[in-house]
Amino acid sequence: MTSVPEHDVWGVYVHVPWCVAQCPYCAFAITPGAAAPDHRAWLDRLLWEHELRRPDFPGAPATVFFGGGTPSRLPPSAFAEALEAFRPVPGAEVSVEANPEDLDEAWVEGVLAAGVTRISIGVQTFDATVARRLGRARSAARAPEAVATVARLAPTFSVDLIFAVPGEPADRLRDDLRRVVDAGAPHLSVYGLTIEEGTRFERAVRGGRLVPVDDDRWREGYDTIVATARAAGLERYEVSNFARPGHASRHNRLYWTDAPYLGLGPSAHGYAPDGRRWSDHPDLATWLTADHPSAHEERPDPRARALDLLVSAMRCVEGLPLDRLGFALDPSVVDPLVRAGLVRRTGGRLQLTDAGFPVCDAVVARLADALTPQ
Ligand SMILES: C[S@@+](CC[C@H](N)C(=O)[O-])C[C@H]1O[C@@H](n2cnc3c(N)ncnc32)[C@H](O)[C@@H]1O
Ligand code: SF4
Numbered sequence: 070m071t072s073v074p075e076h077d078v079w080g081v082y083v084h085v086p087w088c089v090a091q092c093p094y095c096a097f098a099i100t101p102g103a104a105a106p107d108h109r110a111w112l113d114r115l116l117w118e119h120e121l122r123r124p125d126f127p128g129a130p131a132t133v134f135f136g137g138g139t140p141s142r143l144p145p146s147a148f149a150e151a152l153e154a155f156r157p158v159p160g161a162e163v164s165v166e167a168n169p170e171d172l173d174e175a176w177v178e179g180v181l182a183a184g185v186t187r188i189s190i191g192v193q194t195f196d197a198t199v200a201r202r203l204g205r206a207r208s209a210a211r212a213p214e215a216v217a218t219v220a221r222l223a224p225t226f227s228v229d230l231i232f233a234v235p236g237e238p239a240d241r242l243r244d245d246l247r248r249v250v251d252a253g254a255p256h257l258s259v260y261g262l263t264i265e266e267g268t269r270f271e272r273a274v275r276g277g278r279l280v281p282v283d284d285d286r287w288r289e290g291y292d293t294i295v296a297t298a299r300a301a302g303l304e305r306y307e308v309s310n311f312a313r314p315g316h317a318s319r320h321n322r323l324y325w326t327d328a329p330y331l332g333l334g335p336s337a338h339g340y341a342p343d344g345r346r347w348s349d350h351p352d353l354a355t356w357l358t359a360d361h362p363s364a365h366e367e368r369p370d371p372r373a374r375a376l377d378l379l380v381s382a383m384r385c386v387e388g389l390p391l392d393r394l395g396f397a398l399d400p401s402v403v404d405p406l407v408r409a410g411l412v413r414r415t416g417g418r419l420q421l422t423d424a425g426f427p428v429c430d431a432v433v434a435r436l437a438d439a440l441t442p443q
Contacts (some may be wrong), residue, residue, distance in 0.1 A: 079342070080132035080323045081155050083115065084334030085140040085166075086353050092204040093273075094231075096265035098336035098351035099138050106142055110357055111334070116154050118333050118349075118362045125341045126331055130155055132162045132320035135185075141171035145179025152184040162319040164189055169208045169215035177222045187318070188219050189227040189258070195248050196241045199234055216252045225316050227256035232290040233282045234262050242290050243297070250301040255316035259294045260309050261287055291427050308384045308421075308429050325381045327374075327393065333362075344368055371395055375440055383433050388412075388420030395443070402439035406432060 087106040088099040100106070133155055135148065148165065157163065164187040165180060172190065180188070192212045194200050200209030219226045228249045232242050249257055264271050264281055273279035282290075295305060303311035307325060310318065323330055332339030335356035337349045347366040350356040355364075369377065375396045382389040391398070403419070406412045411425035411432050425432055 077128060078131050078323065079126055079329040079331065080134060080320045081119075081130045081157070082320075082330050082332045082334075082337055082339070083133070083135045083140075083151065084332070084337040084349075085135055085137040085143060086111070086335050087142045088137070088139045088168075089142075089207075090204065093269035094203060094262055094265065096268050097138065100353045108143055108147055111353070112147055112150060114357050114362075115151065115333050119154055119331070121362070122331055122333070122339065122341075125343065125345075126329065127342065129158045130161065130331065131158055132323060133157050133164070134320040135163075135165040137166050139168050139171070140165045141167035141176065145176065145183045148180050148185055149183035157184075162186055164318065164320055166191060167215075167219075169211040172211070172215035172218055174218055174222070177218055181223060186223075187225050187227070188223045189229060189256075189318075190216060190219060191229045192216065192245075192249075193229065193231045194234070194237075194241065195245050196237070199237045199241055202234065202236070203231065213248070216249075216254070220252050220254070225255055227258060227312075227318070228252070228254045230257070230259045231262050232259055232294065233287045235279055235282055242293055246294065246297040250297065250303075255303075256310070256312040256318065257298060257303055258310050261290065288427055295423075295426070304386075305426065306386050308426055322385070325385045327378050327381070344374065372440065376437055379436055379440070380433055383419070383421060383436065384429060386420065388415070388418040391417055391419060394440075396440045397443045398436060399439040399441050402435055406435060 084098070086098065086100045088101055089103055090101050091099055133152065135151075152163065163185045165185050166189045168191050177188065190212075191208065193203055193205050193208065195209055195212050197206065197209055200206050216228060230242075230245050230249065264274050270279060274281060298305065298311040302313055304314070305311050306317045307321070310321065312318070329340050329342045332347070332349065335349055335353045336351035339347045345366060345368050347363045349362045350359055350364040356362055375394050378394060379389055398419070403412070407414065410422055411428065413420055413422055421429060421432065
C-alpha cells in the first residue's frame, strides 16, 4: 500500500480568476476583463467553500498561496478577509502572485499588513520585444520598478521568468537573469515556454506561424539558468526553482512531497488528508452557482498515488523517498539510469543528478514504466 500523506502539515491554495486579458501562451482558467473585478461574490463563495471543506483538515494551515489568474487585481482587504477565515499557524508562509503593473507601494504595504509574507512577481521578461510577443508589454514596462518596490518592502519575494520563447534574441535570457540577480531576488522560478492546448500560441504552431525552440536551444537556456543562479547563490531545489538558503517556497514543497492541500476557487485542485482529490469547476459563473464547488472528485488507487508521488518528488533535489512509494522500481530500468549518471540512490532515496535534471521529464517517464508491485 502507498502510505497515506502526513496529516499535520498542509496548505491552502486560492485561485483568483481575473486577468486583464488571456496571455497567448496561457491555458489557466481565467476571467478576462480590463475593469477592476467585482470580487465580492467570489470571496463570499470562497469563504463558504472553505467552511465546507475545512473539517477534512486537522489543525491549521502552515502555508497559504493566492495564485491565479492575477491575485494582484484584488484589494488588500480581500486578503485580510480570507486570512481571517483561514487562521494559518503563527509564522505561516503566505504567498501571493502579482503582475508588475499592479505593484505600487500602497498595494504592497496593504497586503503585507493583511498578513502576506511573500510576493511572487510574474515578470516573464524585461525585454520589450519579447514581452510584446508574450502579450506582456505592460508587465515588462513596469517590471523594474515593481521588483525594486517589492525588494525594498517584502520580507521575501520571488521573480518568475519564461525562457525558450521562439525567436528571442540569444542574450535575452542572460540579460533577464542578470537583472533578477542584481535586484537581489532571493527566489527565482524559470519555466520553459510550453505550447499549451487551446492557446493562441498552439493555433499559431499548428498554422506554421510559430516554431517552438528545439531541444538544443532549450538545453542551452536551462544550462544558462542553472549556472547563473548557482553563481548568484540561488540553489536549485526543484527543476525550475532556485532559492537562497531559507527562501525556498514552503507551499510548493507541500505539492512535491505528497502533503495535503485545501484548494479553493474556480479550477482549484485539492488533496485531502484521506487521499481524496478534487478539482473545482473551472468556469467562474458555474463555480459561483453550482450546488457543489467540485467538478470532479476521485480517490486515486495506490498505483495512481505512487505515480503522483514519483512525478512530483523526482523534480526536487531531495528526490523520491523509496519507502513511501508502496511499489518497487524495476532494477532493469533504474540501473541503466544510474550507470548513465542521470539518477543516484542515496539514503533510501532516488535523486536526479546534475546531468539528470535537464532531462527530468524523460527520466520520470522511464521510471513510471518501472513501477512494479512489491
Ligand atoms: C499562471 S501564471 C499566474 C501568475 C500571473 N498572472 C503571471 O502571469 O505571472 C503563473 C506562472 O505560470 C507560468 N506559465 C503560464 N503559462 C505558461 C506556459 N505556457 N509555459 C510556461 N510557463 C507558463 C508563468 O511563468 C507564470 O509566471
Ligand atoms: S499568464 Fe498570468 S496574466 Fe497571463 S493569462 Fe495566464 S494567469 Fe493571466
